[in-house]
Amino acid sequence: SVQPPEKPLQAEEWNRLRESFRSPEMFEEVMFSSMIRCNTPIDVAKSLLTHVARSKGDIAYNLLVKYLALCVQQGQTSEIRDVYDIMKIKFKILESGAYNLLIKGLSNSDQWRMALTLLEEVKNIMIPSRTNYESCIKAASRHREMNLAVDLYHEMLSKDLVPTLDVLQAFFDFSRGMKGAELQKELFGILIYLRENQIYPHKTFMRSIKLWFESIPGGNWRGHLTNIKDSGQCPVCNHQLESSDLTEEEYNNLRERIIRDVIHGTDTFRKTSPQEFEAFQTFVENRLPFDIVIDGLNVSHIKPRKMQCENLFDAVNCLAKENARLLVLGRKHMLINSSNWKTEIMKEMQNKADFFFAENISEDDAFLLYATLRSGKHCKFVTRDFLRDHKACLSDSLMRQLFRKWQRGHQIVFSASAGGKHINFLPAFCYDCVVQTTGDTWHIPYKNTFEEKYSYQVPRKWLCIQQK
Amino acid sequence: TCNPSEKLDLDEWKKVMKSGLHEEVSETVSERKEVSTLDAAREILEMWRLAGRSVPEQISEEQLKTFMECPSKSAKKKYLKYLHLKELYKKNDKRKMDEKRERRLETQEQVSKTDETKRNSFVFVWANFMDRAYSWRVAQSMIFGQPLVFDMSYEKDMSVREVANTVRQIVLSESFNRRSADPFHIHFCNLKDDSLYLKEFVKNYREAWGKLLITVTDQCYTEVFPKDKLIYLTADSPKVMKTFDHDKIYIVGSMVDRSIKTGVSLAQAKRLGLETAALPLEKYLLWSSGAKNLTLDQMMHILLTLKDTGDWKKALEFVPKRKYCGFVSKP
Numbered sequence: 001s002v003q004p005p006e007k008p009l010q011a012e013e014w015n016r017l018r019e020s021f022r023s024p025e026m027f028e029e030v031m032f033s034s035m036i037r038c039n040t041p042i043d044v045a046k047s048l049l050t051h052v053a054r055s056k057g058d059i060a061y062n063l064l065v066k067y068l069a070l071c072v073q074q075g076q077t078s079e080i081r082d083v084y085d086i087m088k089i090k091f092k093i094l095e096s097g098a099y100n101l102l103i104k105g106l107s108n109s110d111q112w113r114m115a116l117t118l119l120e121e122v123k124n125i126m127i128p129s130r131t132n133y134e135s136c137i138k139a140a141s142r143h144r145e146m147n148l149a150v151d152l153y154h155e156m157l158s159k160d161l162v163p164t165l166d167v168l169q170a171f172f173d174f175s176r177g178m179k180g181a182e183l184q185k186e187l188f189g190i191l192i193y194l195r196e197n198q199i200y201p202h203k204t205f206m207r208s209i210k211l212w213f214e215s216i217p218g219g220n221w222r223g224h225l226t227n228i229k230d231s232g233q234c235p236v237c238n239h240q241l242e243s244s245d246l247t248e249e250e251y252n253n254l255r256e257r258i259i260r261d262v263i264h265g266t267d268t269f270r271k272t273s274p275q276e277f278e279a280f281q282t283f284v285e286n287r288l289p290f291d292i293v294i295d296g297l298n299v300s301h302i303k304p305r306k307m308q309c310e311n312l313f314d315a316v317n318c319l320a321k322e323n324a325r326l327l328v329l330g331r332k333h334m335l336i337n338s339s340n341w342k343t344e345i346m347k348e349m350q351n352k353a354d355f356f357f358a359e360n361i362s363e364d365d366a367f368l369l370y371a372t373l374r375s376g377k378h379c380k381f382v383t384r385d386f387l388r389d390h391k392a393c394l395s396d397s398l399m400r401q402l403f404r405k406w407q408r409g410h411q412i413v414f415s416a417s418a419g420g421k422h423i424n425f426l427p428a429f430c431y432d433c434v435v436q437t438t439g440d441t442w443h444i445p446y447k448n449t450f451e452e453k454y455s456y457q458v459p460r461k462w463l464c465i466q467q468k
Numbered sequence: 469t470c471n472p473s474e475k476l477d478l479d480e481w482k483k484v485m486k487s488g489l490h491e492e493v494s495e496t497v498s499e500r501k502e503v504s505t506l507d508a509a510r511e512i513l514e515m516w517r518l519a520g521r522s523v524p525e526q527i528s529e530e531q532l533k534t535f536m537e538c539p540s541k542s543a544k545k546k547y548l549k550y551l552h553l554k555e556l557y558k559k560n561d562k563r564k565m566d567e568k569r570e571r572r573l574e575t576q577e578q579v580s581k582t583d584e585t586k587r588n589s590f591v592f593v594w595a596n597f598m599d600r601a602y603s604w605r606v607a608q609s610m611i612f613g614q615p616l617v618f619d620m621s622y623e624k625d626m627s628v629r630e631v632a633n634t635v636r637q638i639v640l641s642e643s644f645n646r647r648s649a650d651p652f653h654i655h656f657c658n659l660k661d662d663s664l665y666l667k668e669f670v671k672n673y674r675e676a677w678g679k680l681l682i683t684v685t686d687q688c689y690t691e692v693f694p695k696d697k698l699i700y701l702t703a704d705s706p707k708v709m710k711t712f713d714h715d716k717i718y719i720v721g722s723m724v725d726r727s728i729k730t731g732v733s734l735a736q737a738k739r740l741g742l743e744t745a746a747l748p749l750e751k752y753l754l755w756s757s758g759a760k761n762l763t764l765d766q767m768m769h770i771l772l773t774l775k776d777t778g779d780w781k782k783a784l785e786f787v788p789k790r791k792y793c794g795f796v797s798k799p
Contacts, residue, residue: 008476029520046478053481061518086485093508095515125512273738 002031004040008047011054028052032066042079045070061091065098072105080105081114093125103132107139115139116148130161137167141174149174150186165205168193172208177215184216191442195435198404206446206463213442213465223465228443232431236464239441241431244409245377246402254402255373272366276359280367287327287354289375292319292412294353295368295383296330300340302384302414308340309349316349318425319382319412326353329367372410380428382412408433408458433458440467509536513548524551602646606681609651615717616645616652616771617689617698618764620659622723625732628664633724634764635668641768642682648772654682657689657719665722690740693717700737701767703760704730705744708751712774720767749787751796752780758791 002021009017018027028048035045045067052059064083071079084102087094094102099122107115119136122128133156140149149171156163168190175183191209194201201209210223224236232241246254272280299315300308312328320326328349335357337343349355358367365383372381409432412425435444442465445458509532517523527535531551538544618638623631638656645651659665670677689698700719701709719742721733737744747770749760762770766786773783781795 008478010476043478046481047476049481050476050478053484057484059481059485061515062520065519082482086482089486091515091518093511093515095512095519097519125508 001034002027004031004035004038005044006040008043009051010047011051014048014051028060028063029066032063032070036066036070036073039073040070042067042070042074042076061087065101068098068101068105072101075105075108077106077109077111080109081111084118096122096126096129100129100131103135107135112136112139112143119152127159127161130156130163133161134164134167138170141170144174144178146171146175146178146180146183146186150183153186165199165201169201169205169208172205172212176212177217179217187212188437191435191437191444194444196401198401198434200445200447200459203446203448206444209444210463210465220468221465222468223463226462226464227460228431228462230427230430232429234443234462234464237441237466239438239443239464239466241443242434242436244405244429244432246406246409250402251377251406254399254406257399258369258373258403272358280356280358280370283356284327284371284374287325289325290327290354290371290379291324291375292326293368293372293375293379293381294319294326294328295365295381296328296334296355298383307342309334309342309345313345313349315382315425316353320352327371328353328355329371330355330357332357332359380410380412382425384414405432405434429458441465505536506532516548522549522552524548524555526555527551603681605649606646606651609653610681610683613651613653614714614775615655615693617655617657617693617717617719618722619689619700619719619733619736620656620663620665620722621688621736622721622732623664625725625729626723627726630724630726631664632668634722635665635672637724637764638722639669639672640765642680644765644768644772646681648776650776652772652775655689655692656682656684656722657687657692659684660686688740689717689719690742695740695742698742700733700742700744701746702733702737702744703746703762704734705737705746707743707745708748709745710748712771712778714775718771720764722764724763725761747784748780749784749792752784753787753792754794754796756791756793758788762787 002017005013005017017031018024021027021030031048032045034040049059049063049067052063064087068080068083071083080102087098099118103115103118103122106112106118115136116139119128119132122132133152137149137152137156140146140152153163153167153171171187171190175187193199213219213221213223226234226236228234228241232243233239234241294312294315296312300312302311302315316326316328334341334346335343356367356371368381368383372379408429410428412428414425433445436442442463444463444465446461446463447459448461506529510527513523513527513532513535517525524531535544535547538547622634626634642654645654673680685692697715697717698719699713699716700721702721719737721736723733725732734744746760747762749755766788769786770783773779773786777783784795
């Protein structure tokens with residue numbers, strides 16, 4: 001690559017540089033890219049543009065866009081406008097790259113309203129990107145035009161664009177201390193959006209939410225950070241959180257859909273065979289209901305140094321307390337005596353739990369879901385699997401939401417701190433880990449900013465907000 | 469000398485760009501309102517091309533419609549890139565052809581004309597002779613040869629482009645087979661009259677389609693052959709093929725699967741209660757990356773080699789080199 005000069009150059013100096021470059025036909029393009037990278041002063045870029053315009057009588061579109069990027073990077077508002085004027089004269093329409101830059105650049109300046117005009121222009125030729133909306137919404141809310149920001153936000157949702165957490169947070173940041181029932185309703189709406197899409201705000205976002213609540217004039221809201229007890233009670237306000245149980249109707253819907261979409265899918269033969277599935281159904285119906293369904297193969301890998309059947313044995317023993325009815329799902333190969341699967345231990349386990357052995361080529365997770373859902377709402381299941389591929393088989397978002405809720409409330413996972421000899425399990429939560437409200441209280445789970453989160457892991461930290 | 473930048477008018481480029489454009493402005497304003505959607509799409513594409521994106525220079529109306537029907541932005545981008553690359557390849561091929569023709573013309577001037585016609589006719593006769601020899605062998609295979617089945621029942625699982633790719637691979641396979649010393653008797657089973665497969669075949673073979681020495685049927689292989697002789701080849705099979713059996717009839721699923729639909733052909737075999745097998749790729753190759761499903765022409769090469777030699781190492785040479793880093797050295 002080339003190093004851009006520090007000062008504007010004369011024509012002959014540019015010519016000399018160009019000739020020393022190994023592919024002169026690409027010189028201007030490469031030079032502009034490296035100017036963007038080095039954040040070179042725009043006067044240098046201007047001198048190159050002038051040189052190009054003089055020698056060729058025209059400047060190519062891609063060079064103009066690159067120059068525009070440099071201007072946006074340096075917040076050169078009047079230059080951005082000039083480039084826009086020139087582009088509008090030369091070209092009938094612009095493409096998304098130029099519009100993205102123009103909107104981004106202008107929305108950060110005192111001419112932010114111009115960005116709105118450009119957004120309208122984009123709409124004539126395509127669906128604007130979510131970052132287009134993001135720039136405009138942030139600009140509007142920065143200038144306290146919350147109604148405008150809200151309108152744009154709804155417009156973006158109606159176009160199926162997913163807002164970034166950043167935009168949502170901006171609403172809370174810029175509405176701080178503002179009056180107005182309408183605006184409050186909108187922000188509550190955003191919290192409901194978090195609830196419906198099972199989004200957990202990160203720590204700084206949570207703080208913006210807290211500060212906004214506490215700033216509502218005459219609202220008397222107070223927020224506290226807390227951990228919810230295992231019983232589901234909030235230690236700050238003693239409020240009992242929503243139960244993780246699904247309603248009868250939700251549960252039945254979910255069950256039917258999982259059997260239809262996940263287990264059968266488009267072709268029963270892909271995951272099992274009709275004969276096998278029928279055999280399994282009969283097996284389950286004759287022994288219902290179970291309390292816990294265990295993915296045997298998955299559990300047998302918990303401790304890699306141990307024999308697989310020992311791991312399973314420990315898990316079964318640990319879960320068999322209090323006369324719980326267990327079902328272990330396995331594959332036929334577990335029944336053949338081998339270094340990992342000892343026949344005596346397998347026999348002993350079969351006294352404590354029911355076992356179903358599927359063909360070695362069938363997918364046992366489908367059976368896991370079926371047996372658990374058939375046993376009823378109280379039944380839990382054990383696996384380390386995230387079940388992501390099964391969730392993906394569900395066609396609509398409402399069902400996926402229900403699936404996640406059910407998963408949160410019914411999946412027993414291994415405790416990570418199990419350093420000792422014994423296997424430990426974390427019980428499934430009896431309360432549901434989502435944003436929730438009763439009108440005069442809000443409970444909002446949040447995560448530390450860069451925390452890794454699996455679908456079965458939920459945040460343990462909460463923001464409790466109550467109205468005094 | 470004085471500071472050069474003082475003499476520079478840094479905004480001069482703006483004047484150049486704005487000069488002599490006023491007439492056009494009024495023109496474009498009146499035009500704007502009447503732009504149809506197809507033209508609008510064409511305009512956008514032109515702007516993308518100017519912005520340096522991967523966009524074809526020429527685009528037909530049909531392609532433009534396909535482009536507009538793409539469900540998402542990324543699908544649009546992918547389709548354009550595909551057209552762009554196709555255009556590049558075509559241009560390259562044309563350039564090579566032109567160069568070749570030029571070279572030929574040059575040599576022609578040096579060699580006397582009588583010699584040339586002699587050689588030309590000899591080449592022609594030889595090619596004709598070889599074609600006949602191939603046909604004779606394939607005709608023999610249609611009576612005595614071992615059948616090989618292509619299962620044409622996956623149209624519903626594929627996109628239009630995937631079907632076109634599939635047929636292209638089968639055409640290649642068929643030509644390898646025709647040129648081999650001991651060809652298979654190829655069967656296209658489950659090939660329906662109104663299918664996209666068939667349309668693509670006719671597009672590829674043109675009038676030769678009716679003269680191919682293969683068996684085409686809309687029947688299922690289970691109706692044509694005894695069930696216990698059939699073995700369905702699929703990468704998802706739990707059973708690994710040990711040796712090539714000359715008395716069995718192998719079935720290959722005619723499917724190109726870009727969108728990861730595992731188990732489709734295994735499901736088909738399970739449904740019909742057929743034996744299945746996978747190639748012993750891991751037994752012989754140190755697999756490095758890439759999917760275990762191979763293209764249909766690679767399968768054909770492998771099966772032909774196995775049939776002739778029974779040598780797995782030789783046969784598996786046809787697995788693309790990028791997918792494995794070497795052969796397993798047997799103890």
